Amino acid sequence: MRNKTGAILIALQVAVTMAIMVNAISIIQSRSESMARPSGVDEENIFHIASVGYTEDFDEQSVIEQDLDAIRAMPGVIDAIQTNSVPLSGGGWSMGLQTEPGEDQEGVGVAVYFVDEHALDAYGLSLVAGENFTAADVTWRERTSQEWSATTLLTQAMAESLFPDNWRDALGATVYINGNEPMTVKGIVERMQAAWNGWDGVERVMLVPQHTLFGSTRYVIRTEPGERDRLMPEVEKLLADRNRDRIVRNMQTMTETRERSYRGDSSMIKILTFTIVLLLLITSLGIVGLASFSVSRRTKQIGTRRALGASKASIARYFMTENVLISGVGVVLGAALTIALNMFLVDAFDLDRLDVWLVPAAMLVLLVVGQLAVFGPARRASAVPPAVATRTI
Known part of the structure; x- marks a missing residue:
């Protein structure tokens, strides 16, 4: 004192x-x-790579189809898809979904991945309700297109946001994008993260069965356990050799993508x-x-x-x-x-x-x-x- x-x-x-x-x-x-937080995908065995055509006569649709066939045929590859983005990458699409049509209805923000019927195997996703896309569901989307597919898959978190009383009510329901365009929920995926880790709706995701013709494309490849590192240079060489009218770049594992994101x-x-x-x-x-x-x-x-x-x-x-x-x-x-x-x-x-x-x-x-x-x-x-x-x- x-x-x-x-x-x-x-x-x-x-x-x-x-x-x-x-x-x-x-x-x-x-x-x-x-x-x-788990991303919902098989991170240890997935890598992605970008392809960008730079000539006027570059036939993007034909190249994507041939690339996917060639990659999927490689020993050690479980599956591959073409998509617009990958989880935790920092860049992608987002839209709003609503359960009632009309511009005055409040929508729920959702991350959008354009995929095909191979998405569940390519990402290693778990389907908890409904069914997967079929080849007949998949369409092609031009850069300026405003048309959406008639079907979609939602994550469980997105289904819970749209139908808070019971997320299973989302299965088979009609949801609306762009205010009035209807889409039927064909299935529900247990978990998948958006491209932005800081978003409060990081697990609100929708899969849309459309190939994109945006000039730049991204392939997601999932391999057998232990085969990823061996296949990465082989896939890069395959894409470079198949077509000289493009640039192959930004090859990265999902593990690296997560590390960079955080x-x-x-x-x-x-x-x-x-x-x-x-x-x-x-x-x-x-x-x-x-x-x-x-x-x-x-x-x-x-x-x-x-x-x-x-x-x-x-x-x-x-x-x-x-x-x-x-x-x-x-x-x-x-x-x-x-x-x-x-x-x-x-x-x-x-x-x-x-x-x-x-x-x-x-x-x-x-x-x-x-x-x-x-x-x-x-x-x-x-x-x-x-x-x-x-x-x-």
Whole structure:
């Protein structure tokens, strides 16, 4: 009480450390959960590659048909499709679906993948209701076309958004795209992710049975386990050799696509983890500094207590208790700061609310860190000999 400044500063340091640490852990937890979400596809055995024709007489439709036949015939290939995008790639199509026709009806945002009847095998998707496309369902779509297929497959998450009472009601139902164009839901896929990992509707996906003639095309190839790396250069060479009027580029595994998609999240987790460790270290050093200063300032007082019969354990316990009181005030203030900071982050940046258990857990951790930090100075204090009491300081 006679030297309140140091104690107040340490308590404030503990409080600020706790507020930043808990909210950083909450962000790390949220990002880690997002990164761990299954995409619904067989990522370990899938790669994709782009093909772009650059001559006026490039027959894109014929090339796509021949490419797919050649790729599917390769030993080790399970299946292949032509599509406009792949999950987590960062670029693709999105539309709105609604259960009632009309421009005034509110639609539900959905990611669109143009595929053919081989999509389920090529992606390794699981069909939980209904049936797959047939070859008769598949049509060709020009760049400027506004016509949509008569059928579609939806993910279960999309079906739940359209029919919240019972997602199975989506099977066989008519949904509307572009306000008035009807599409029949032919089947429901368990899970598939959109191209954008930060979208809140990342699992709202629809598959449309159309080949695209957009000038640039992308092939998705799924291989037998262990065959992906061997087949990647072979497929690239096959496409390059089959037609010289195009550029073959951007070959990438789905594993690489996922890693690139979450690279920002991964970096953020590393930065926040480093920040937490650094704050704990700085706070510990502050506690050590205050305790060491207190020991040196009270050396004669400690010696007097030792001369009057105080044990080494009681001297050490004195400084440990003093730290508990200071840290206790800090963590109580820190709990209030933590909640206030989280409320600001939720409102300003639309972050998730932190889990309640993080606050008491952080309070306990900081109290333990404080005790570990003060243990060294407390031991030095307990080692002060009684003879010090007879000296003039």
